[in-house]
Amino acid sequence: MKETRYIKAIAEALSEEMARDENVFVIGEDVGGPGGAFGATKGLLETFGERRVKDTPISESAIVGLAIGAAAQGLRPVAEIMFVDFLTVCMDQIVNQMAKMRYMFGGVYKLPVVIRAPCGGGLNAGPQHSQCLESWFAHVPGLKVVMPATPYDVKGLLKTSIRDDNPVLFIENKALYAMKGEIPEEEYLIPIGKADVKREGKDVTVVATSRMVHQALEAAKSLSNEGIEVEVIDLRTISPLDKETIFKSVEKTSKLVVTHEAVKAFGIGAEIAAMVCEEMIDCLDAPVLRVGAPFVPVPFNLENFYLPNSGDVIKAVKKVMEY
Amino acid sequence: MVNKEKLLEMFYLMVKIRRVEECLLDIFAQGKIPGFIHVSIGQEAVAVGVCSCLEQNDYIFTTHRGHGQAIAKGIDLKRFMAEIYGRKDGYCKGKSGSMHIACKEMGIVGSNGIVGGGIPISLGTSFASMFKGEGNVTICFFGDGAVNEGTFHESLNLASLWNLPVVFCCENNGWAQFTPQKVYMKLENISTRAEAYGMAGVTVDGDDVLKVHEEAEKAIMRARKGQGPTLLECKTHRWFGHFAGDAQKYRSPKEIQEARGFDPIGKFQKFLFKSKYISPEYVNTIEAKIKSEIEEAIAFAENSPIGGIEELFNDVYV
Numbered sequence: 077m078k079e080t081r082y083i084k085a086i087a088e089a090l091s092e093e094m095a096r097d098e099n100v101f102v103i104g105e106d107v108g109g110p111g112g113a114f115g116a117t118k119g120l121l122e123t124f125g126e127r128r129v130k131d132t133p134i135s136e137s138a139i140v141g142l143a144i145g146a147a148a149q150g151l152r153p154v155a156e157i158m159f160v161d162f163l164t165v166c167m168d169q170i171v172n173q174m175a176k177m178r179y180m181f182g183g184v185y186k187l188p189v190v191i192r193a194p195c196g197g198g199l200n201a202g203p204q205h206s207q208c209l210e211s212w213f214a215h216v217p218g219l220k221v222v223m224p225a226t227p228y229d230v231k232g233l234l235k236t237s238i239r240d241d242n243p244v245l246f247i248e249n250k251a252l253y254a255m256k257g258e259i260p261e262e263e264y265l266i267p268i269g270k271a272d273v274k275r276e277g278k279d280v281t282v283v284a285t286s287r288m289v290h291q292a293l294e295a296a297k298s299l300s301n302e303g304i305e306v307e308v309i310d311l312r313t314i315s316p317l318d319k320e321t322i323f324k325s326v327e328k329t330s331k332l333v334v335t336h337e338a339v340k341a342f343g344i345g346a347e348i349a350a351m352v353c354e355e356m357i358d359c360l361d362a363p364v365l366r367v368g369a370p371f372v373p374v375p376f377n378l379e380n381f382y383l384p385n386s387g388d389v390i391k392a393v394k395k396v397m398e399y
Numbered sequence: 400m401v402n403k404e405k406l407l408e409m410f411y412l413m414v415k416i417r418r419v420e421e422c423l424l425d426i427f428a429q430g431k432i433p434g435f436i437h438v439s440i441g442q443e444a445v446a447v448g449v450c451s452c453l454e455q456n457d458y459i460f461t462t463h464r465g466h467g468q469a470i471a472k473g474i475d476l477k478r479f480m481a482e483i484y485g486r487k488d489g490y491c492k493g494k495s496g497s498m499h500i501a502c503k504e505m506g507i508v509g510s511n512g513i514v515g516g517g518i519p520i521s522l523g524t525s526f527a528s529m530f531k532g533e534g535n536v537t538i539c540f541f542g543d544g545a546v547n548e549g550t551f552h553e554s555l556n557l558a559s560l561w562n563l564p565v566v567f568c569c570e571n572n573g574w575a576q577f578t579p580q581k582v583y584m585k586l587e588n589i590s591t592r593a594e595a596y597g598m599a600g601v602t603v604d605g606d607d608v609l610k611v612h613e614e615a616e617k618a619i620m621r622a623r624k625g626q627g628p629t630l631l632e633c634k635t636h637r638w639f640g641h642f643a644g645d646a647q648k649y650r651s652p653k654e655i656q657e658a659r660g661f662d663p664i665g666k667f668q669k670f671l672f673k674s675k676y677i678s679p680e681y682v683n684t685i686e687a688k689i690k691s692e693i694e695e696a697i698a699f700a701e702n703s704p705i706g707g708i709e710e711l712f713n714d715v716y717v
Contacts, residue, residue, distance in 0.1 A: 135553035138519050145523015148508065151530060172513050173520060181501035181509050182491035183714030217715050241717040
């Protein structure tokens with residue numbers, strides 16, 4: 077094992093997959109010389125050259141469209157969109173084109189496109205650079221949505237995403253880029269669609285994504301001192317959703333809290349809550365609670381009030397325990 | 400100069416497109432085709448003039464008004480018709496309909512229902528050709544309405560910057576759905592925008608198949624040689640409405656009549672008669688051949704089943 081940062085783990089995954097497969101190329105704004113806005117593609121230009129490391133104009137639709145067309149002809153593009161927020165300027169390419177091309181054209185195309193984009197607040201980046209929009213994309217059939225929370229997961233999942241023959245929206249978290257963690261020296265892969273039980277517990281299940289995984293783990297540690305054992309499930313993949321792992325845990329605990337950084341309203345927390353209610357209502361001893369951001373844009377300098385944290389998770393867990 | 404054999408093939412394809420679309424209007428009116436259709440009657444010279452320069456492994460992107468280009472690129476009429484009928488034996492198993500027909504083996508990457516939506520994707524096929532060192536080109540067809548989408552700007556800039564082997568073919572029929580060109584843009588010739596992207600731009604009489612062919616050939620040669628993309632504007636005329644059944648209250652009967660005066664098939668036929676390449680008997684022969692091809696395609700489509708519920712879940716993911 078070795079220690080690395082989340083951002084370095086991404087760079088390693090890209091470099092390894094580019095070395096492994098001649099058809100993999102990266103494309104995006106500043107991905108070449110500057111090595112990406114956050115440094116995820118640092119060193120790739122030197123190693124793989126301009127043919128496979130493509131710096132582009134600030135043209136998100138052109139970037140994604142190019143990736144789609146290239147993938148349809150057998151290449152494996154990894155496009156970097158600088159912020160999740162900027163995915164909104166190429167929504168047609170993602171939603172109407174990429175997600176539907178295989179289905180609409182009778183299954184003749186494989187579209188091994190990965191779009192990497194960082195989400196999340198915590199950097200005072202303001203309303204247009206801090207959103208979590210994963211539920212928008214999880215709502216679209218034809219896309220896979222991956223959202224890793226640790227250096228280990230980000231590397232293994234990115235490698236798998238690049239090898240996947242379907243379009244994958246790979247949502248990183250910029251507040252986690254500097255996070256350190258252990259990863260193996262040797263190659264490893266993590267399957268898409270498999271959640272990870274990050275902490276076992278018998279009393280309450282907390283399903284979390286991205287940065288909230290760490291908030292949930294912090295909450296679990298503190299609640300353990302009070303004798304409440306929380307099971308923390310890191311979804312890792314939003315779509316396809318790992319129902320099995322969630323259901324198995326809820327069967328054990330009979331209590332569920334779902335937490336994500338995105339606004340609580342209309343989010344994946346609602347989807348998971350509904351799913352559990354539809355299919356295993358008899359197992360539940362309390363209402364399913366959601367912990368998410370309030371229904372306001374991400375405020376520049378009021379983030380402390382905005383971002384959900386471990387304290388909010390603790391409150392929700394206690395509430396279901398007391399029900 | 401285009402040889403006789405090629406000229407006759409072009410004439411056959413133009414007549415075929417016209418007859419197929421006339422037939423589609425007819426069966427659509429009879430309620431046999433679900434959804435919408437958009438015909439390109441009057442614009443046949445653009446599809447044929449450009450596609451007659453292409454090889455099977457070259458790629459085309461088409462639009463909601465894409466029947467003509469698909470036929471000109473060599474789509475099989477039976478499976479084409481089955482798709483328009485929404486049947487299982489259609490190219491897309493009945494999931495695309497008229498607006499999204501694709502035929503991978505003939506390089507018809509797919510037609511797009513989003514105005515300007517295909518333009519960025521054409522960067523990708525042309526990029527792949529360049530990346531793999533293949534000599535094939537991509538033709539991206541779109542209408543005049545698409546040039547005011549942001550994707551047009553983003554894509555032409557990038558294609559020019561990277562010298563991608565792509566030709567942007569603007570089929571300018573003067574109408575963006577229900578709105579005439581002078582109402583939505585100040586420029587008269589869309590091709591003048593090419594200069595802003597540092598690429599070649601040319602406007603051609605899109606009702607003259609030989610002129611379209613000549614300019615398309617030059618643009619395609621430039622693309623194949625790595626000399627970059629071209630914005631090829633073909634000015635043509637839309638004889639019918641935006642969609643089949645459109646009453647066209649936004650157009651004066653006089654303007655419609657004038658548009659129909661520009662008949663690319665009539666013009667080409669006159670040339671072929673004058674050059675003694677064809678005779679009235681020859682025309683009768685190909686009309687009969689096309690008639691039987693269409694009848695066969697319709698019979699094939701009508702006998703093809705609609706996909707079952709199991710088909711609903713296929714091909715969302717690999």
